[in-house]
Amino acid sequence: MSERETPKLDDGHEAELIAAEAIGDVIEHWGFRRVLGRVWTILFIAAEPLPAAVIGERLSLSAGAVSMSLTELQRWGVVRRVFRPGERKEYFEAETDFWKMISKVFDERERLLAESVRARLERAVAMLEARPRLPGAEQRADRVRRLLSFVIVAETALDGFIRSRRVDFSPFGDLIRFPLRVASRKRRA
Amino acid sequence: MSERETPKLDDGHEAELIAAEAIGDVIEHWGFRRVLGRVWTILFIAAEPLPAAVIGERLSLSAGAVSMSLTELQRWGVVRRVFRPGERKEYFEAETDFWKMISKVFDERERLLAESVRARLERAVAMLEARPRLPGAEQRADRVRRLLSFVIVAETALDGFIRSRRVDFSPFGDLIRFPLRVASRKRRA
DNA sequence: ATGAACTTTCAAAAGATTTTGAAACTGCAA
DNA sequence: TTGCAGTTTCAAAATCTTTTGAAAGTTCAT
Incomplete structure (x- = not known):
C-alpha cells in the first residue's frame, strides 16, 4: 500500500530483500513456508551459486534455518x-x-491431496x-457425489494443464511489456 | 492411506464428517482455515438451511467458532x-x-496478492x-524483471481463465461419470 | 420495559508452526 | 589422530494461529 519506505542507505541488497x-508471500500463499520463497529468491536473483552462510547473512537467518530451508527446497x-x-x-x-518448478510441485503435492480427497469422498458416498x-x-x-465430481474435474483439469502447458494463453499473448521467457523450453515436447 | 477406519456405529453423520x-483439507490447502471448509461442507451436504447450533453440534465447535466461521464464509x-x-x-x-465461489475468491484474494507482489517487484527493479x-x-x-514478468503472466492468465471460464477443458469433457454441472451459469455473461 | 432465545465479540488458553542455538556430525588436511 | 570449517539435527523457545467461553449485544414477544 505505502510505496515510500525503507529509505535507509542501500547496502546493495535492499532490493533483493x-x-x-514479495515472492515469500506468493510461496506462502501456495502453502509453503515463507522462508522457502525468500531463500529461493535470493538464489534466483544472485544468478550464481551462493554458499549457505551468505544466504543466512542476507536474510538474517540462523545457520540451522538456512540448512533446513535448503534441504526442503532441494526436495x-x-x-x-x-x-x-x-x-x-x-x-x-x-x-x-x-514451468519445471510448477509442474513438479503440482505433481507431487496437488496430486497427493487430490487423491486422498477423492478417496475420502468416495468412502463418504x-x-x-x-x-x-x-x-x-x-x-x-x-x-x-457432486463434490466428488468437482474434485475429479479439477484434478483432471490441472493434470491436463500441467501436461499440455495449455490454458488458452492466446487472448493476452502480447499484453505484456517485458522480455518474458516464461515456459520457454521446447514448444511442444 | 488406510481406507478402513471409523467402524463405530454410524449416527447418520459419519459420512458427512x-x-x-476432506474438503477442509482442500480449503486449507488453498490458504483458508480448515474449519471454513468443514462448515461450508456441512451446509452444502445438508442441502437445506441449517441453524448455527446444528453446525456446532455436528462439528463439535463452540458457538463462537461457528459464528466466526459463518461470518467469514459470508464475507x-x-x-x-x-x-x-x-x-x-x-x-x-x-x-x-x-464457479461463482472460485471466481469470487480469485477476484478478491489472488488479485490483491498479485497486485502487491507486482508493486514490490517493480520497486525492487x-x-x-x-x-x-x-x-x-x-x-x-x-x-x-524476470520474476516480475512471470507474476504478470500468471496474473493475466488467471484473470483470463476466471473471465472466460476457458482453460481448454475440451480434452476431458466426458471423462467424468457424474451429473456434474460445474460452471453451469450463463455461458458468456 | 423485561426476559428469553439466540448471536457476536474478544481476551485468554490451547495448539501448531517456525526458528534458534548448541551439540553432533562430516570430511579433509596437517 | 586431532583440529578445523562447514553442515545437520533436534529439543526448546519464540511466535503465530485458532478455539474457547463468558460477557455483551440483539431481537422479538409479552
Whole structure:
C-alpha cells in the first residue's frame, strides 16, 4: 500500500530483500513456508551459486534455518547443490525454469491431496449409499457425489494443464511489456 | 492411506464428517482455515438451511467458532443467511455454484496478492536500475524483471481463465461419470 | 420495559508452526 | 589422530494461529 519506505542507505541488497519478501508471500500463499520463497529468491536473483552462510547473512537467518530451508527446497527440486572444485563449502543455485518448478510441485503435492480427497469422498458416498433408508441419505449422497465430481474435474483439469502447458494463453499473448521467457523450453515436447 | 477406519456405529453423520474433513483439507490447502471448509461442507451436504447450533453440534465447535466461521464464509460469498418466516433463529445455506465461489475468491484474494507482489517487484527493479554501477546490479535487475514478468503472466492468465471460464477443458469433457454441472451459469455473461 | 432465545465479540488458553542455538556430525588436511 | 570449517539435527523457545467461553449485544414477544 505505502510505496515510500525503507529509505535507509542501500547496502546493495535492499532490493533483493524486497523481492524476496514479495515472492515469500506468493510461496506462502501456495502453502509453503515463507522462508522457502525468500531463500529461493535470493538464489534466483544472485544468478550464481551462493554458499549457505551468505544466504543466512542476507536474510538474517540462523545457520540451522538456512540448512533446513535448503534441504526442503532441494526436495522440491527448485534448488540445486553445486560442487565447486577446490572449495570446501557447498554452493547452491536456484532452478530457473518456472514451468519445471510448477509442474513438479503440482505433481507431487496437488496430486497427493487430490487423491486422498477423492478417496475420502468416495468412502463418504459409499457409506451413504449403504443406508438408503436413512432419512435424507439419498439427497446427501447426491451432494457428496457432486463434490466428488468437482474434485475429479479439477484434478483432471490441472493434470491436463500441467501436461499440455495449455490454458488458452492466446487472448493476452502480447499484453505484456517485458522480455518474458516464461515456459520457454521446447514448444511442444 | 488406510481406507478402513471409523467402524463405530454410524449416527447418520459419519459420512458427512468424512467429507467435511476432506474438503477442509482442500480449503486449507488453498490458504483458508480448515474449519471454513468443514462448515461450508456441512451446509452444502445438508442441502437445506441449517441453524448455527446444528453446525456446532455436528462439528463439535463452540458457538463462537461457528459464528466466526459463518461470518467469514459470508464475507467470501460462499454461505448465505436465510431468514425463515416465523422462526427466531437464523439459518444458513451454502452457495452451490462452484464457479461463482472460485471466481469470487480469485477476484478478491489472488488479485490483491498479485497486485502487491507486482508493486514490490517493480520497486525492487527501480531500486536496482537506480544504481547501474553497483557491481552486479544490472544482472540482478534482469532477474527481478524476470520474476516480475512471470507474476504478470500468471496474473493475466488467471484473470483470463476466471473471465472466460476457458482453460481448454475440451480434452476431458466426458471423462467424468457424474451429473456434474460445474460452471453451469450463463455461458458468456 | 423485561426476559428469553439466540448471536457476536474478544481476551485468554490451547495448539501448531517456525526458528534458534548448541551439540553432533562430516570430511579433509596437517 | 586431532583440529578445523562447514553442515545437520533436534529439543526448546519464540511466535503465530485458532478455539474457547463468558460477557455483551440483539431481537422479538409479552
